Amino acid sequence: MRGVADDGASPPSGRAELDRLLGLTVRDAGAHAAALFLLTPDRKALRLEVTAGIPAEYLTPWLGIGLTSHVPVAEAARERRLLWFSRTEELARRYPRTAIALPYDYAMAAAPILTGITVWGTLLLLWPSADTAGPIGTNPRRVDSACRRIGWLLRDATAAGRPVTAAALPRTLPWLPAREREPAEALAAADYVERLPEGSCSLDLSGRITFISATAADLLGRSVTDLIGRRPWQAVSWSDENTFEDRHRAAVVSRQPGSFTSLIPPDRWLAFDLYPDPSGVSVRITPTDPVPAPPGVPAEARVPRGGPVRVGELHQVVHLAAALSEAVGMCDVVELVATDILPAFDAQTLALFEAEEGRLRVVGCRGHNPRPLELVDGAALTTPTPEAEVLAGGVPTFYASAEELALAHPRAVLPEGLHAWAFLPLVASGRPVGMCVLAFDRPHAFPDSQRIILTALAGLIAQALERARLYDTSKELAQALQAALLPDSLPDLPGLDVAARYLPSVRGMDIGGDFYDLVRVDDTTAAAVIGDVQGHNVTAAALMGRTRPALRSHAATGATPAQALAQANRQLVDMDSDRFVSCLCAQLDLAHGRAVLATAGHPPPILRHPDGHTEVLRLPPGLLLGIDRDADYPTTEITLESGTVLALYTDGLVETPGVDLDDSMDGLATRLAQAPPQPMDRLATDLIDHAKRTGPRTDDIALLLMRLVVAGQVLPTRGCGAVAERPRGGASTHRPC
DSSP states (O other): OOOTTOOSSOOOHHHHHHHHHHHHHHHHHTOSEEEEEEEOTTSSEEEEEEEESSOGGGGGGGSEEETTSSSHHHHHHHHTOOEEESSHHHHHHHOHHHHHHSOSOOEEEEEEEEETTEEEEEEEEEEOOOSSSSOOSSOHHHHHHHHHHHHHHHHHHHHTTOOOOOOSSOEEOOOOOSSOOOHHHHHHHHHHHHHSSSEEEEEETTSOEEEEOHHHHHHHTSOHHHHTTSOHHHHOTTOOSOHHHHHHHHHHHHOOOEEEEEEETTTEEEEEEEEEETTEEEEEEEEEOOOOOOTTSOGGGOOOTTOOOOHHHHHHHHHHHHHHHHOOSHHHHHHHHHHHHHHHTTOOEEEEEEEETTEEEEEEEESSOSSOGGGTTTOBTTSSSHHHHHHHHTSOEEESSHHHHHHHOTTOOOOTTOOEEEEEEEEETTEEEEEEEEEESSOOOOOHHHHHHHHHHHHHHHHHHHHHHHHHHHHHHHHHHHHHHSOSOOOOOTTEEEEEEEEOSSTTTOOOSEEEEEEEEETTEEEEEEEEESSSSHHHHHHHHHHHHHHHHHHHTTOOHHHHHHHHHHHHHHHTOSOOEEEEEEEEETTTTEEEEEEEBOOOOEEEOTTSOEEEOOOOOOOOBTSOTTOOOOEEEEEOOTTOEEEEEOGGGTOOTTSOHHHHHHHHHHHHHHSOSOOHHHHHHHHHHHHHHTSOOOSOEEEEEEEESSTTOOOOSSOOOOOOBOOTTTOOBOOOO
16 A cells, blocks of 8 residues: 555655664554654654554644644653553543544554653554553563664664654555465455355555455445445445445554444445454445344444444534634533534533532533432532542443433432433543533433543543633633722713723733723812723733822822823833833813813824814823823813713724724714714714724723713712613723713
C-alpha cells in the first residue's frame, strides 16, 4: 500500500532507516500498528512522520500537535514518560479528545523518543485491547529499547548535518506479503472462492478492494471491474450511513473481527463478517434475514457490542466539542448539551448536575425527569443514589433496561416511561465537578463505541462546566465591582431629564474603564462628568474607581470644570499609573440656562437645540489627565434653552473600524437631529442599540444625556432620590420621578 505522501520516489536514506526501525519496532513489540511523531525545529509541536499497520489518514486529527496539548502523544514527550492504556474507555476518561478522534477498541502506548534529556519525538503503538490494567502485549523495556534506537538515529543524522524532520505529509509503510503465490496457485484459490455460496472480498488497510468474487459483486449490485480498486462504501449507492467504513476502521485499528448487517433497498439484508490481519481485511458477505431482537429490546435498538459509531453521532460529537469550547456560562453549557446530545443518541431526557460543597445541584434538565429530581437535587454525595454512587466511583455506568438499574439499585425510584440510562460522571482536573444523566424511553443497548464516545463527551462537558462555573463567578464579581464603581443612583433634578448608559466591550468581563457622573452642587447648580480610562480591563476599572470619586468630590465643592480637571490631573500624575484618562466636565447653571465646559482630550459633546438642529461643540483642547502635572484646561460657556439636549459620550459610541472619527461624530449628531421628541431614557436606548448594530465594538461605551425641560427653575434642597436601574446588557439608566 502506498503512503499518503508517496510520489513513487525513494525516501532519503535517513527516512529509509527510520522506516526500517519502525517496522522492527512493530514486530518486536508485538503491536499491530505504530506511528512516529517528530518534534518540529522550534520544539513547540509534534508532526506525524510515518505510520505502519494503519493508514496515516486515520490519524488526521493528529497530523500536527502542540507540545502543550492534552493528548497522550504530546504528554509523553512533554513529561518524558511512557503512557499505557489497556482499554479505550480508560483513554476516554483521561483524554476525551483523543478517544473521540479514534473511537474504537484498542490498547495504546505513547513513548518519548529520547537521547539523554533531549526529546526527538513520540512513538505511538497499538495492540488489541485487554481486560487487565498496565502494559500488555510486550515488555515495556522493548518499547524503551526501540525508542532509544530511533533516538540514536535522529541524533546522529542531526550531528552529521542531515537532520530528519517531518515531511509536509506523512507516509504509510507498505505491507510486504509473507510469500508470493504462483499464478496457478492464485488461480486455483480464486476458483475455490468463486464456488462458495457466499461472497468474498479482500480490502487493503485503506479500505480499497483488492479482490472480490463474482458472487460478492452480484450481492452488492455492481460488477467486479466497477469495484476493484475502490472502497465499497464509495462504490455502492445504498451505503449512505458509512457503516461499512466505520466497521473497516474498527477492524484495522483494533485487529478484532467484526460484523454488521445492512439493508439493501428495498428489502434485502446482507450480513458482513470482517477478519483483519496486518495486510488488510477479509470480508464474507451473505444474504440474511433481519436478526430478531432479544426480549425487552426492540430491533432498532439492538446494536452489537462492537457495533459501529453512527456517522450522525460522530458529526454531533465534533459539533458539540467545537460548541463547548465556545460556551460561556452555565446556561450555555446546558443548552448545548441538551440540543446536541439528545438527538445524537436518540435519548429523550437529559439532566445535568454540578457537585457543590459535597452535594449534587440540578443545573439543567430537558425532557421527562430521568428520576424525580426533588429526590436528587441537594442530595449529599454520600447518599446511596445512582447519581452519587457513580460520581463517587468516577466510572461511567450504563443500564440497558429498567430491570438492570433496579437490580443494581433496588431502592432507586424509577419514573414511568423511561427504560434505559447512562450515568456519566463529570471529572475535571482529577476531581468530580458534576454528573450528566441520559435516559431513554425504551430499552437501549450501549455498544462499546457508543460508550467510548459518551465517556469522552463527559470529559468535554466536565471541562466546559468547570469553565462556565468560573465564568459565572467572575461575571458576578465583575458586575458587583462595576456597580460599585459607577453611580448606583443619579440625582433627580427638577427641570432636567437625564439618562445614562454604560456598556463594556469585552465579552465575558462586563467591566471597563469608562465612567459618567452627575453631581448636585447647590440649589441651582449641577455638574456632569464623563471619562475614559485607557484600557478595557480590571486595571482600567480600578483606576476609574479612583478617578471618578476625585472628580466628583472636586465638582461637589463648587470647583469649576477647569479646576476639577486640573486637580484630578495632578492626583493622577502623582499616582504614576502609566495610564491616561480622557475626561469632559460640564457645570450646569439651571437657574440662568447656561453651562461651562472643559475637556481633557475627550470627544466633543453634541448639542441639540430646541428646533432640532445639532452641532458638535469643538471645545479648546486640553491634555489627557496623567501626562503633565501643570496642564491647564480652557473653558467654554454655552447657552441652554428649554428643550436643549446635551449629549456626553465616550469614543466607543462613535468609533467604527474604517470610518473617520469626525465623520462618525457627525453621524451621531445627525441621529440626534433626526430623533423624534421623546424621553432621554428612550433616546439613550436607541443610540446604544444603533451602536450594537453597526458591527463589533472594540471599546467601552458610556453615554450621558441631559435635556433642559424648564429653564430658570431653582432646584430644591433635596431630590426625590430616584434610583438608577441597570437593564440587561450592563446599561445604566435614570428615569425621572
